[in-house]
Amino acid sequence: MVTVASNTKPKVIVVGGGLAGLMTTIQIAEAGVPVDLFSFVPVKRSHSVCAQGGINGAVNTKGEGDSPYEHLDDTIYGGDFLANQSPVKHMCDHAPGIINLLDRMGVMFNRTGEGLLDFRRFGGTQYHRTAYAGATTGQQLLYALDEQTRRHEVEGKVVKHEFWEFLGIVKDDDGACKGIIAQDLRTMMIQEFRADAVVLATGGPGIIYNRSTNSVMNTGTAASAVYQQGAKYANGEFIQVHPTAIPGMDKLRLMSESARGEGGRVWVPRTPGDKRRGEAIPEAERFYFLEEKYPAYGNLVPRDIATREIFAMCVDEKMGVFGENQVYLDLTHLDKKQIDIKLGGILEIYEKFIGEDPRTTPMRIFPAVHYSMGGLWVDFVKDNTSGGLVVGDPRNQMTNIMGLYAVGECEYQYHGANRLGANSLLSCLTAGQMTGPGVATYVKHLPKSVDDLPASLFEREKKVRQVQYEKLAASVGTENPYKLHEELGDVMTANVTVVRYNDRLKATDAKIQELQERVERVSIADNSSWTNQLIPFTRQLKNMLHLSRAVTLGALARDESRGAHYKPDFPKRDDARFLKSTIAEWTSDGPKLSYEDVDTSLIKPRLRNYAAEKNESETAAPEAESVKEKLVVSTNTSHGTNGANGKESFGTGLTGATRQEMQIAAGADANGSGDQLSTRPPEARRDSPYSLGAKEEIRIADDNWLTGANDAADADPAKASNPVSVEGEKLVSTR
Amino acid sequence: MSDQKTIVLKIKRRADQESPAYWEEFEIPYRPAMNVISCLMEIRKNPVTRDGKATSAPVWEMNCLENVCGSCTMLMNGKVGQSCATLVDNLTQPISLEPMSKFPTIKDLAVDRSRMFANLKKIRAWIPIDGTYDLGPGPRIAERDRQEAYEFARCMTCGSCLEACPQVSEHSNFIGPAAIGQVRLFNSHPTGAMTKEERLEAISGADGVTSCGNAQNCVKACPKQIPLTEAIAEMNRDVTLYKFKQFFRGK
Known part of the structure; x- marks a missing residue:
């Protein structure tokens, strides 16, 4: 009891x-x-x-x-x-x-x-x-x-x-x-x-x-x-x-930012594909790319920026260590006793799982979802x-x-x-x-x-969940939920992480919907009624799929680059249109998106530039003035104070054409952002092995750093040609 | 699978504590740097035994997969450890997987470690703060003392030390090394020390620190290298002193 x-x-x-x-x-x-x-x-x-x-x-x-x-x-x-x-x-x-x-x-x-x-x-x-x-x-x-x-x-x-x-x-x-x-x-x-x-x-x-x-x-x-x-x-x-993790088949293990906080340095050999071990490469032949590009913050730029830089260094520039998707995170110049005291936990993880001593050998790391x-x-x-x-x-x-x-x-x-x-x-x-x-x-x-509420209220809801469980337990089919989960993870990792393209986001959403159909045909090999792990996992997988759609379609609709959300086709932050929180509401047809103003009552938005000291970038703020003036921020927008009334909706009635015009306008305003991924034009990044291939043939990237697998999986092209759109009618206000 | 390198695992299965145990063998493709958990994950994607019989996926506990949560402790080739931090390359095949033997089996490789958490209640393993309201900073602590205490603060209640201890069994109530290490931790904190007698009292009985047989297996089994035997020696001394004082106070 x-x-x-x-x-x-x-x-x-x-x-x-x-x-x-x-x-x-x-x-x-x-x-x-x-x-x-x-x-x-x-x-x-x-x-x-x-x-x-x-x-x-x-x-x-x-x-x-x-x-x-x-x-x-x-x-x-x-x-x-x-x-x-x-x-x-x-x-x-x-x-x-x-x-x-x-x-x-x-x-x-x-x-x-x-x-x-x-x-x-x-x-x-x-x-x-x-x-x-x-x-x-x-x-x-x-x-x-x-x-x-x-x-x-x-x-x-x-x-x-x-x-x-x-x-x-x-x-x-x-x-x-x-x-x-x-x-x-x-x-x-x-x-x-x-x-x-x-x-x-x-x-x-x-x-x-x-x-x-x-x-x-x-x-x-x-x-x-x-x-x-x-x-x-x-x-x-x-x-x-997160910029620094170590790959594994079951997990990508974090190597804390504190490694850089204590003086750890990120670098690659200046010669691509250099076959020497890291510790054998002389100082002059090392490229400390974060320190060179961001003199003010160096290795301690925020995570979105460090991740994009490491990603670009490996995927675009092909400068990864041993030609692979990895860079060095180097602690070997630091006092060994001090790092044992301050970083012992992560040194232990690296030693246990990689079998090398990070006190004497530079660690090899790559970004991971965090x-x-x-x-x-x-x-x-x-x-x-x-x-x-x-x-x-x-x-x-x-x-x-x-x-x-x-x-x-x-x-x-x-x-x-x-x-x-x-x-x-x-x-x-x-x-x-x-x-x-x-x-x-x-x-x-x-x-x-x-306690004053009738028992029937709770009984009814319990029944719903019981029926849901029993239906799952009786499921007959050929799909394995753990394999479906792997497919979900592969497509999400390839397309909804560091670099995002709209066609690939659409294809991802189609893939998620395909998985939603397939999860209805799982084979429940174990319907034991004591400590059953399979049925709850399948139930969780269904929930994961719903959430994945909200993540993916939120990314699809946000045609700008801001923080961790980076679209090469829309490389600037667009405050006029997207200084807004995305709000997803569940419907049986998929997420319904709307937008809500952000409370910017204390600090005026300015462009980020981590190459310079923060105060310097503040003086650069006037450049962003034109963007800022477009903001529709009520002075009264604090959430609770005025209930829902203080919040202005953003998405209402925006047509595709209007959105495009706004993008162009804002693109002309918002320039000089210091945290751009690379100097390459967006088109040059298209065929990077990390993201998907050509538009017609949607392929999942061969990103074995994240998936641990070498086999690329094909998305269903039929699905890809019929993506769910969040344009127009879906992009409506909730109020 | 014939020309491919594979891993063979023998897994001890058991539907529940009342049911008989039996073994099942699995064979999965080898990949470099695999840990034991990734083998189990591979099996659950295709739960078929080595001789082709469809079965259910083995049940086991896991969570963090980086050796800080303590969930996935089991016996691998007879030796206790975390299955996330145990690499296949370091094990001889076939790899046998069994649940820890000193705890009741829940199912397959999952066991019931609730007695460890109950012991933490018994020894009052917390700092008795006045409340969570703002009372300023805590007491100053010398970095040297902090480093010593931190060793004990890393105990993840995984059960390895109890599994390795010859004094611990389903029939003995010996509180075990982990809890004694926690007494050491809380009694050395400036605030915790104010109530140290409560904790010493909790480990002073027949099931307490004196039940240690000094086999020193615990310290070898601990995945965090916590100096458990040092804690046991220190707490033994403190309990003796505490009892001695009590005797002279006529308690």
């Missing part, structure tokens, strides 16, 4: 036990509201353990004059101005406090000689702003929260449901979220759980790319489930490809005095479904078009810290308790 937290008082369900989920849980429990915590795995094994480099906070202990404002500006600039600025300000303002809190919880952060917290450099900033615990910071932070959660569990405030899968929410007749349906992954029992509010902290969707730096459970299945139940999904097309800036749309309530958020307001972090919240990587609002390194742990923690009190306020002020 499953025990459930007290049903006489308000109660909350948190789904997901990573940093965001546990911080939210602790805050809600501390506010005196009992929490039922659901997780696939014992929460100590959540994906947050994979975070390596550190957590940002402008504590300014190095006499550099760092401040939360600088942190805000770096984050907004790094995110190419797509993030709503008030939530980011909240995050940066609360960063020093959250680091102190985790320090008090016993996180073994590295220390200075005085016993203070040490801070190191990270990408996209010129300050020492990143607190760290070796190179396993995420693991250390998660463990601290796991321990505090266990304490609340012992005190009876939290009930954990581990090895459970979230299947969907239960809505009342007014459309408010009043609980969840979940499945015990051992007994396979499907059960309903009532709650006055539900918080999703279910992480990112990296596994839609199959091999990435993500843990295997990061399928985005929970986010997709609520997306299909009416939650809006925002900026799905913004997927971060993080989703996009996610469930959530609200915020701006504090007009501070410019940050109204702490404790129940609308902060609430999705468009009343009573359903989202925190952590599964939501969209802190990182814009490109996340800065060491800001993800921070966004999980500050959002969790803020959401807890807001949720407590919400549930305490509800006019009636969830």
Whole structure:
């Protein structure tokens, strides 16, 4: 029998036990509201353990004059101005406090000689702003929260449901979220759980790319489930490809940005195909391309830029190490004892999986899918005095479904078009810290308790999920869901990562729809009713396919280049048309896209240029003035303050012709962006082996660095010729 | 498959804790730098045994695939470790895969490690902070002490040390090396030290630190090279001292 937290008082369900989920849980429990915590795995094994480099906070202990404002500006600039600025300000303002809190919880952060917290450099900033615990910071932070959660569990405030899968929410007749349906992954029992509010902290969707730096459970299945139940999904097309990972058949393992923060250098031999080992190549024959092209930031340019440069160096310039898709990440010049103390965790991973010692041999790395800036749309309530958020307001972090919240990587609002390194742990923690009190306020002020609702409401929803499961269990066919997943990952990796072309995005969407048909014909070789892994995976795969369409079609519709989203055919940022969040809403015909203004109330958008110091690029801002003037930003657009009314829709009524004209106009304005991929004209990049071939014959790239496979797969040309369009009627406003 | 290099795996299958165990053999194509998990992933894409019989895919636990989450611990050729971090090239074939023997089997290679988490409750493995509100920075810690503590803070509750320990069995309640290492961790933190007696009390009974038989297998089995035997020695001393003090206080 499953025990459930007290049903006489308000109660909350948190789904997901990573940093965001546990911080939210602790805050809600501390506010005196009992929490039922659901997780696939014992929460100590959540994906947050994979975070390596550190957590940002402008504590300014190095006499550099760092401040939360600088942190805000770096984050907004790094995110190419797509993030709503008030939530980011909240995050940066609360960063020093959250680091102190985790320090008090016993996180073994590295220390200075005085016993203070040490801070190191990270990408996209010129300050020492990143607190760290070796190179396993995420693991250390998660463990601290796991321990505090266990304490609340012992005190009876939290009930954990581990090895459970979230299947969907239960809505009342007014459309408010009043609980969840979940499945015990051992007994396979499907059960309903009532709650006055539900918080999703279910992480990112990296596994839609199959091999990435993500843990295997990061399928985005929970986010997709609520997306299909009416939650809006925002900026799905913004997927971060991390510049430095090591390839593997099962996973692409992250080599933290902190390696460069501690002085690691990225280079290739000046002679293409140089057969000598890296350590044997003299200094003069090494091309430190990031340092040469970006003198101000060097190896610490933001991830989107480093990734494009590495990609261009290998794919376009054919300068990859040993002629392959890989570059050196070199630590061999650094003090070996110091890097053991500061980077031990990643050195260990490299040694274990590659069998070489990175202290004496330069590591060979290549970019890998890493993080989703996009996610469930959530609200915020701006504090007009501070410019940050109204702490404790129940609308902060609430999705468009009343009573359903989202925190952590599964939501969209802190990182814009490109996340800065060491800001993800921070966004999980500050959002969790803020959401807890807001949720407590919400549930305490509800006019009636969830326990007053009729059982039939929950029974009905449970039945839906049971029928869904039984139908899957009875599925007869020839398809293997793991193979279908591999096909999904291959096509997504080839076409919806570093470089994006519209024809290939259309072909990808066609391929996803083909997979949606084929997944209905899976062979369920195992329909055992105890610890069945096959049927839940198939269910997750279906959810992954829905989310993949939102990602792909969001990318297709965004004809510009911004942060991680790069289209050679539209190489400039286009603020006039696309300084907007993409909003995807699920329909049975596919995602319906609309656009929402971005809160740029604190920092005026300016062009990014990481070749220069940030202040210099600020003086370059007037160039962007003409773009900026076109912005349609209401002074009142803070999400919650005016409800939905303050938000202007973007897409309404735009015809294809109008969009094209706007593109041309903006293209003439927005020039001089310093983070362009290469000097080559877009057409020259067309036939790169990484992306697809000619327009007529759509082929999946032979990108064995990411897929681990050498065999290229053909997309169905019949499908490719009939792509789903998001032009015209699909691009409509939701309001 | 005949002229191609292959990998042969023998996997111990078991429907649940009550059912009898049996072995199944699989043969998959070899690829360079494969780890054990990528073999299991290959099998589930085509769950057919070596003699051509269709079967179900083996059940196992995994998550991070980079040796930090602790999920995928199992016995590989009889030796405990994480199947993500164990490379095929380092194993002799046929590779045998079994669930850990010191924990109840859930199914196939998945086991129930809940007793390890229960032990973390028992030893009160947390820093008793006053609350999450802003109280400024934590206590200063010397970097040298921090480095020592960090070793213990990396324990991922994987179960390797319990599996290797001769004192741990389904019939013994010995708390095991992992939990003792955590007592060492929390008792050395300036705030944690304020309640160190609670943790010492938790490991002072018959199932506590004195049950260690000093086989020193734990420290060899630990995938993070945590100095568990040092922790056991230190905690043994601290428990003795604690008991001694209690005796003289007449408790």
